[in-house]
Amino acid sequence: MELRMTTTFPDVSISTERLVLRPFEEADIPAHTEMMNDELVTAWTSVPHPYTAADAEDWVRRIAPAERTEGRGIVLAVTEFLTQRLVGTIHLQNTNWRTLATEVAYVTAPWARGEGYATESVLAVAQWLFRVQQFERIELRTAADNTASQQVAQKIGCISEGVLRNAWIARTQTEDGGWADIRTDLIVWSLLPEDLEAVPDRMADAGYASFTDWN
Numbered sequence: 001m002e003l004r005m006t007t008t009f010p011d012v013s014i015s016t017e018r019l020v021l022r023p024f025e026e027a028d029i030p031a032h033t034e035m036m037n038d039e040l041v042t043a044w045t046s047v048p049h050p051y052t053a054a055d056a057e058d059w060v061r062r063i064a065p066a067e068r069t070e071g072r073g074i075v076l077a078v079t080e081f082l083t084q085r086l087v088g089t090i091h092l093q094n095t096n097w098r099t100l101a102t103e104v105a106y107v108t109a110p111w112a113r114g115e116g117y118a119t120e121s122v123l124a125v126a127q128w129l130f131r132v133q134q135f136e137r138i139e140l141r142t143a144a145d146n147t148a149s150q151q152v153a154q155k156i157g158c159i160s161e162g163v164l165r166n167a168w169i170a171r172t173q174t175e176d177g178g179w180a181d182i183r184t185d186l187i188v189w190s191l192l193p194e195d196l197e198a199v200p201d202r203m204a205d206a207g208y209a210s211f212t213d214w215n
């Protein structure tokens with residue numbers, strides 16, 4: 001007889017010295033709408049374009065909460081500790097509760113890029129997953145030309161495992177200002193608990209905050 005396992009993440013908030021990662025709230029809808037209409041978000045994700053307030057409302061009220069309650073993963077809004085403004089999202093998805101593995105995706109708002117927020121928030125989630133949730137593997141998939149996303153994977157200690165050829169549809173802007181679909185490869189990265197051992201020292205040397213508090 002197979003033992004029953006926990007198949008949902010807890011309703012959690014994770015804090016670093018600069019950021020608070022928490023569930024989405026109604027007040028996030030305007031900033032989330034603006035963030036998801038950014039050109040880089042449109043290019044590298046599959047979100048609707050244009051991304052409307054109705055899309056944001058559906059995300060905040062239905063889609064994001066269901067990811068956790070239905071056991072697929074968890075969605076967290078990334079906010080600045082001091083200003084409380086929305087600066088990104090972290091999405092754990094395609095979670096396998098038997099193998100204790102999940103895939104992480106992330107978006108950074110255009111007004112918050114260059115601050116290292118994506119690296120800080122993904123690393124905080126990774127530490128929570130490995131140390132508290134006892135997970136064994138995190139996977140990332142980055143489009144072949146999305147160098148910013150690849151740099152995040154490298155900074156937190158991910159190992160590149162290979163390429164999924166022609167596996168993703170990105171978007172490119174056309175001369176008339178519209179968008180056209182283009183096929184691209186995906187680079188697969190993984191992070192295991194032992195990969196994190198040297199990361200805190202490297203991040204501290206680079207000036208990043210510590211990642212220790214969750215509730």
